[in-house]
Amino acid sequence: MKILIVDDEPLVRKSLGRAFKARGHEVSEAVDGTEGLARWLESTPDIVFLDVLMPGLSGPELLKEVLPRLRDWKGRVIMMSAYSGEHNVTTAQQMGADLFVPKPFDDIFALVSKAEELFGRR
Amino acid sequence: MTEHKILWVDDDPDVLQSAERLFRGKPWTLVTATTAPVARDLILRENFAVIVADQGLQAASGVDLLEFAKEKSPAASRILLTGSVELSVLEEAVNRGHVFRFVSKPWENEQLLVDISKAIEHHQLKITQSSLLKEVSSQNRQLERLTSGLEQIVTERTITAEDSKIEAEAKLSHVRELVRFIKDLSNLTSAEELLNLIRKELKSFHELRAPVLAYVVADRTPVILFFQGKQIVEREARQMWSTRSRMRINEHEDRVYLANEFGRPFVKTLAIPLKRRAVAPDSSDEAPATLFFEHALPDDKIDPFLSFISERLQPLSIALDRILLEVHLKSTSLQWESTFDGIKDPIAIVDIDYQLVRANRHFSRDPASGSRIFELTCHKVLTGSDTPCRGCPIEDALKSGEARKGQIKRGSRVYDVSSYPIRLEPTDDKATNVINHYVDVTASRELHGRMIQSEKMAAVGLLAGNIAHELNNPLTGIRSLAQVLLAEVPEAGTLKDDVREVEKAAERSQKIIENLLDFSKGEADTKQMLISLNEIVRRTLPMIKTAMREHRSEMSLADDEPTVKVEPHLMQQVVFNLVNNACQAMKDPGTIAIDTTTESDGGGRWSVLHVTDTGVGIPEDIIESIFEPFFTTKEKGQGTGLGLSMSQQVVQKFGGEILVRSAVGEGTRFTVRLPVVEERLS
Numbered sequence: 001m002k003i004l005i006v007d008d009e010p011l012v013r014k015s016l017g018r019a020f021k022a023r024g025h026e027v028s029e030a031v032d033g034t035e036g037l038a039r040w041l042e043s044t045p046d047i048v049f050l051d052v053l054m055p056g057l058s059g060p061e062l063l064k065e066v067l068p069r070l071r072d073w074k075g076r077v078i079m080m081s082a083y084s085g086e087h088n089v090t091t092a093q094q095m096g097a098d099l100f101v102p103k104p105f106d107d108i109f110a111l112v113s114k115a116e117e118l119f120g121r122r
Numbered sequence: 123m124t125e126h127k128i129l130w131v132d133d134d135p136d137v138l139q140s141a142e143r144l145f146r147g148k149p150w151t152l153v154t155a156t157t158a159p160v161a162r163d164l165i166l167r168e169n170f171a172v173i174v175a176d177q178g179l180q181a182a183s184g185v186d187l188l189e190f191a192k193e194k195s196p197a198a199s200r201i202l203l204t205g206s207v208e209l210s211v212l213e214e215a216v217n218r219g220h221v222f223r224f225v226s227k228p229w230e231n232e233q234l235l236v237d238i239s240k241a242i243e244h245h246q247l248k249i250t251q252s253s254l255l256k257e258v259s260s261q262n263r264q265l266e267r268l269t270s271g272l273e274q275i276v277t278e279r280t281i282t283a284e285d286s287k288i289e290a291e292a293k294l295s296h297v298r299e300l301v302r303f304i305k306d307l308s309n310l311t312s313a314e315e316l317l318n319l320i321r322k323e324l325k326s327f328h329e330l331r332a333p334v335l336a337y338v339v340a341d342r343t344p345v346i347l348f349f350q351g352k353q354i355v356e357r358e359a360r361q362m363w364s365t366r367s368r369m370r371i372n373e374h375e376d377r378v379y380l381a382n383e384f385g386r387p388f389v390k391t392l393a394i395p396l397k398r399r400a401v402a403p404d405s406s407d408e409a410p411a412t413l414f415f416e417h418a419l420p421d422d423k424i425d426p427f428l429s430f431i432s433e434r435l436q437p438l439s440i441a442l443d444r445i446l447l448e449v450h451l452k453s454t455s456l457q458w459e460s461t462f463d464g465i466k467d468p469i470a471i472v473d474i475d476y477q478l479v480r481a482n483r484h485f486s487r488d489p490a491s492g493s494r495i496f497e498l499t500c501h502k503v504l505t506g507s508d509t510p511c512r513g514c515p516i517e518d519a520l521k522s523g524e525a526r527k528g529q530i531k532r533g534s535r536v537y538d539v540s541s542y543p544i545r546l547e548p549t550d551d552k553a554t555n556v557i558n559h560y561v562d563v564t565a566s567r568e569l570h571g572r573m574i575q576s577e578k579m580a581a582v583g584l585l586a587g588n589i590a591h592e593l594n595n596p597l598t599g600i601r602s603l604a605q606v607l608l609a610e611v612p613e614a615g616t617l618k619d620d621v622r623e624v625e626k627a628a629e630r631s632q633k634i635i636e637n638l639l640d641f642s643k644g645e646a647d648t649k650q651m652l653i654s655l656n657e658i659v660r661r662t663l664p665m666i667k668t669a670m671r672e673h674r675s676e677m678s679l680a681d682d683e684p685t686v687k688v689e690p691h692l693m694q695q696v697v698f699n700l701v702n703n704a705c706q707a708m709k710d711p712g713t714i715a716i717d718t719t720t721e722s723d724g725g726g727r728w729s730v731l732h733v734t735d736t737g738v739g740i741p742e743d744i745i746e747s748i749f750e751p752f753f754t755t756k757e758k759g760q761g762t763g764l765g766l767s768m769s770q771q772v773v774q775k776f777g778g779e780i781l782v783r784s785a786v787g788e789g790t791r792f793t794v795r796l797p798v799v800e801e802r803l804s
Contacts, residue, residue: 018610105602
């Protein structure tokens with residue numbers, strides 16, 4: 001499956017990217033919301049990892065921007081945040097995401113499995 | 123103002139002339155005499171403030187003349203002018219003439235003027251003294267004169283009554299009774315007693331009913347005092363009685379007055395006015411106090427009664443005057459006393475040596491005792507200390523002459539102190555006393571302190587929260603990448619172990635950040651939960667590792683982990699405080715032991731935490747105070763004095779207790795005991 005990782009923290013992009021590539025998935029990355037928007041529109045990924053707080057376009061803003069444009073898109077969005085108190089699954093779903101994951105992750109491979117599961121349920 | 127007269131006696135006209143020159147322009151009148159006889163004549167005729175006499179007068183010495191002056195005009199200050207300084211002359215002058223100053227010839231003009239001024243002052247002082255003395259003793263003398271006059275009458279009558287012994291004895295006993303009456307009067311302390319005495323005194327006149335005394339008190343309220351059965355009742359008069367100063371028998375206006383006052387008819391009345399000097403001047407015709415009787419005296423008994431009462435009228439008036447004055451004084455001072463005692467704040471008037479002049483009831487440490495403790499110092503009474511309280515502004519207020527504020531401690535209470543300098547005597551030119559007003563601010567200060575503390579915690583919490591979140595982002599990357607690498611690196615070699623270390627370190631960092639976030643959380647979003655003391659200790663330690671780094675730490679946690687019901691972040695603060703205190707108690711590297719156990723007693727199971735240090739220990743005299751708010755031995759800025767008091771509150775809130783055992787030089791052990799609360803299986 002095609003994975004898009006939108007996060008301004010390089011190590012988060014790198015670790016997620018390698019974990020998915022190791023499982024044979026195709027990965028693209030974006031360093032902020034603006035780049036994220038462009039990649040999303042051009043590559044139509046199956047799973048998008050979206051950070052909340054980013055310079056430029058934030059995660060929720062990006063969602064607002066992109067979802068109306070891709071009405072037929074069948075992908076899934078996993079929202080991530082280091083400010084765990086700020087968002088939870090419910091608020092993330094209200095914004096159009098499918099899953100919320102607080103940072104730091106306890107086990108990155110568990111996260112990969114979750115994403116695969118989400119893709120499978122599509 | 124009258125000019126003071128000075129008499130100068132000298133047989134040398136030159137001397138008198140230079141004296142005249144010297145006194146020109148001065149507010150004094152100089153009278154001169156060249157011989158002793160002329161001077162004597164002047165002394166007898168006029169009043170001099172100062173008499174200056176030359177020792178070497180013809181026909182009489184200066185000392186003789188001054189001795190004469192001492193006898194005839196004692197208020198005049200006496201100065202002896204003398205050419206020689208013979209001891210015998212000086213001795214005589216002092217012994218016989220009571221000389222105020224010696225002036226040797228030739229004199230220094232300046233010095234002489236000073237001496238004359240001093241002599242006039244001395245003279246004025248004497249005059250004032252004697253007039254005061256006169257005033258003070260005038261009433262007494264009046265009574266004395268009465269008594270002695272009476273005694274004289276006793277003697278005289280005794281002599282004239284030789285003819286008739288029986289008559290004489292009757293008169294004698296009559297006068298003795300009068301004397302006894304006057305003595306009884308002098309022992310009275312209230313108007314009620316006076317009325318009682320009058321009734322007793324008039325017992326022999328059976329046809330008289332109980333007396334009614336009407337008088338005006340200090341605030342001009344008319345008052346009547348009368349018998350109701352055996353009781354004496356005092357009440358405000360409904361109207362003013364006739365204050366004419368002559369005795370009145372069966373007069374209409376008195377009958378009407380009494381009838382109105384008591385609501386019943388009065389047929390025959392006697393009205394005996396009492397002159398009151400304190401209220402009405404001597405010349406006034408008015409008598410603001412009147413003694414009323416209802417009577418059924420037959421005509422032949424009225425005269426004996428009038429003469430009986432007339433003899434007693436003046437001492438009665440004087441006694442009433444004195445009693446009412448005393449009562450007024452007492453009630454005035456009582457009003458002020460109860461005013462001060464009614465104020466809940468301690469108030470005291472002290473002098474420059476911190477001696478109490480006055481203090482209200484709340485000033486002494488035991489307000490219930492009510493005992494007044496004067497001639498003690500304010501600090502002794504207030505705090506039991508022999509030295510002035512630290513922070514008391516009395517000295518400053520006295521020095522500056524202006525009101526000053528300060529703050530003192532009395533046991534565990536904190537007081538704001540205002541010192542207001544005052545002059546007790548209007549003649550004092552600077553403040554001689556201070557009114558100290560104390561306001562207990564312990565509660566508000568504590569509240570303020572707690573507010574600051576919780577504001578600080580909130581600020582720290584916010585900061586910690588921000589930092590923790592900022593750290594979370596890179597930490598996510600580090601840990602996740604380590605996990606990815608762990609999966610990718612070959613099993614062989616040390617690389618895998620190294621990466622595992624990185625992953626573990628990242629995990630630990632994550633825990634610390636979580637704890638930090640928990641610890642700094644505001645009280646609002648926390649709940650009591652079941653947690654073991656071991657877990658509290660484990661969560662807290664990473665935060666105080668820096669403080670503990672210099673010391674050896676011995677940790678021994680209980681094997682079982684019984685749970686207690688607490689708000690974890692509050693208990694973490696307790697552990698943090700105790701360990702932090704332990705570290706600060708050890709100036710040199712020492713050992714800090716943290717251990718947990720479980721104990722059982724009659725009250726159930728307890729989870730117990732000990733924090734033990736090998737520090738300086740806590741002296742016995744302050745160990746009682748260490749849990750008090752704001753008690754701190756740390757340098758200013760190092761501690762708020764709230765750590766232990768807050769810890770105690772927290773522990774007590776969760777049903778536990780906090781104990782301390784300490785030995786100076788050996789160390790201190792704090793023990794926290796919390797009731798074990800097991801999770802109920804539903």
